[in-house]
Amino acid sequence: MRRYFTRKVITYVLAFFVGASIDWGIPHLMPGNPVQLYLSNFNLKPAGYNALYQTMSQAFGTNLPLWQQYLHYWGGLLTGNWGVSFFDFPARVTTLIFQALPYTLALLVPAIVLSYIVGNKLGAAAARRRLLDNTVLPVGYLFQAIPYPWLALALPYLLGVVWHVFPISRGYDESLLPAFSWTFISSLLYHWFLPFLTVFLVSLGGWAIGMRNLVIYELENDSSRYLRALGASERVIRRYAYRSASLPQLSGLALQLGIVVGGNIVTEYAFDYPGLGHLIFQAISNEDYFLLQGIFIFIIIGVLIANFIIDIVYITVDPRTRLSMQGAPA
């Protein structure tokens, strides 16, 4: 057990180091210069431009040689000082991330978890009933095949612009101030619903199709036949089949939850939803090194933690993993 975890932890530390280095490298090797872009809307004369250019480069450390910038990056990363944003100067990167994070989590975690639960149920049910199979499956394929951006346009058009049922943009009503009150929370939920629905719908089909196929496979499995031969009821057999079929689905879920902290750029852009995906979009278009790095570090940590958790979950839900760790043949 300990050996298993030591090995895992070393892998994770290595993965973090490599990931974080790439995270630093990509924006820094991008063509263009963020200070120059930042000052391009200042309309300054050459002397004033040069003075400000120096001040800004010093403030951001972009005047240093690359290796020094890299060391500073690690220093900052480990001490929690992730730097200051360019495009939203002088806001701290961590402030911006933690402002956006709740929106992204509130949007994507329920959408993914609920679509997982509903999708799996539907898929499992479809595997057993022909009628369901003939209806749920084609609909599932349809939702899976719809290009997401199209859905993100069509739904708000119908429900927002034509029928005025839901607002089509922003995290909450502009006339409200964030407060712990029913008015605010209801506005939050009201604005949350459409983006949630689009993500929920596109994910649903995939889970249902996957589960259906897995359950059919499991029901035809030798273990199911054996159970049947022992005289177990169909109900019991289905339950076992469902549990076995859940395993691959579960690792899929974990991976999705891991990248949740990266937000969903298309959804958040389409709905002008103030989450991390929206922030990534702004960071990229403004060459905001520090913000981009900060968000990606967040994603890296998120994926690693999700993987770690799924490792542990696997041990608990899959007896084969548990056995193999104790040295027994799987």
Added chain:
Amino acid sequence: MRPKTTATGMAAIALILAVSTACTSSSSSSPPSGGAKSSAGSSSSSASLAGFPRSQTLYTSGTAYAPPSNWNPFNIGNMATGTQGLVYEPLFLYDPIKNTYDPWLASSGTWNGNTYTMQVRNGVKWSDGTTLSGADVAYSINLAMTNKNSPFNSNVSTVKSATASRNTVTVTFNGTPGYSDWQDYLWKAPVVPQHVWSKLAPSQLFLAANTHPVGTGPMLLDTFNSTEVAYKDNTNWWAVSQLGLSFKFKYLVDVVNGSNNVELSALSAGQIDWSNNFLPGINQLVSGLNGAGGYNISTFYKKAPYMISANTAWLEPNTTKAPMSNVNFRKALAYAINPQQIVQAVYGGIVQAASPTGLVPTLSSYVDSNVVRQFGFSYNPSLAKQYLAKSGYSGQAITLEVPDGWTDWMAAIQVITSDLNDVGIKCTPIYPQQTARNSDLTSGNYDLAIDNNASMDSTPWSYFQRVYNLPILAQQTAQLNWERFSSPKDWSLVQQAGSTALTDTAKLDSIYSQLESDFLQQLPEIPLWYNGAWFQGNNQYWTNYPANGTSNENTPVMWYGYLGAMTSVYGLAQLKPAPPVKS
């Protein structure tokens, strides 16, 4: 099985609630603060308020592209909307429509030889209760002189000293004053309180977040979060008693921009009252339905071009590169393009074609019509072909670039390249990323580009400076002479114009008419159309928006350079609450 899924469902709901509360607390209680002097804690005085009463709030948009996080009036490219204008104010305002300068924090200013003397307005209070004095004004001028990081440093380069005695401020100059630069300072630069800013380290002048701004303006910073900044009424604003101006709204909330479709629907739904977004097709909501379409949206002009012309979009040829280095080739370009086609097909008439000099209509008094008659150009493909034949153009393929994602310009250059191909110039449109495009233009590594460097101003001086500025550097970082055109004679004329007193109109007219004549004969830039000072107002909650031919003929724009410099503040003061909707 069953209890387990229910538990998961419950967990999901619990998470939604937990996160929604987490998000409320995080966005209200942690104002972004930089490395600069900014004490923690929300600046909000009405944080307990759940929201803004709709009938007392003006919602604006179209200015902010990033979450509001600094109120530093020297950070002119990045400060929160309203920093200059609502909080900080200039000494004068420039009225581009009447072409006058209105005394603002200064009550008067006069030249006496090489000395400029001004009276600072009596009875003006900073928002912390201190009285504005001549010392604050002198301090602000000295700050610009001594601190290289001040964006107004070049405006005061000829100033020798600025001293105050009570409310009289005397500014002396070294040699000939830079009149134009100084005039710009008077209406563009903020006056800051000495007792606050003198405590700041010089290096922080530009970097400070200044989240508790102390200004003299009509509004006070109320609260802000990642999507909006809110100001509330400053009941002690000096102009209430002295000029009889007051805002009928208690709150002004400026919302950070979303995408075009989001902004258009927010405006038409009445969520935004005053929009400075570029909204293609807005003309259809305004005029196509004859105002009876239920949209109730106002623009500055009721008919085309709907918007005040704000800056000149010009075709920028790289004049150091063949064939663009040949003046006949540039003339061929000018005659080959039909700007009217761009105005109609691309903009639907919300912009207007540029006059040959490219000076915006508010500067038309400076345009020498004889020069334009003699040397001006207009769309004429057969003449274009003649010039092309004279230019020795041998059929080289050239490119025309605009930044990717600037959809109107992307459409415009398709019209242009097709016009050029029609007269036999092989030109293809390209769309690099904005950073790549900027670096192409600043390093002179391009053929043709669309640009709009020169914006609305009080004289043609900055326009011609952008055209003729010398020397040409390997990196033309400031937005000057990106076409790399070298004409020492014209650059010296521009400098002369800058150091000519604005009252010496005869001399200025002759300089500008010479510059216009040279410009039209050399065509270092080819003016195509005027981009608008985009404005549309929804009359659902507020009415009497700035409009041509009404008592509210003011700049309807919250952008930096307009608010707190031109007459936007009058425009805001004239808004009236809409009568309650009869249902």
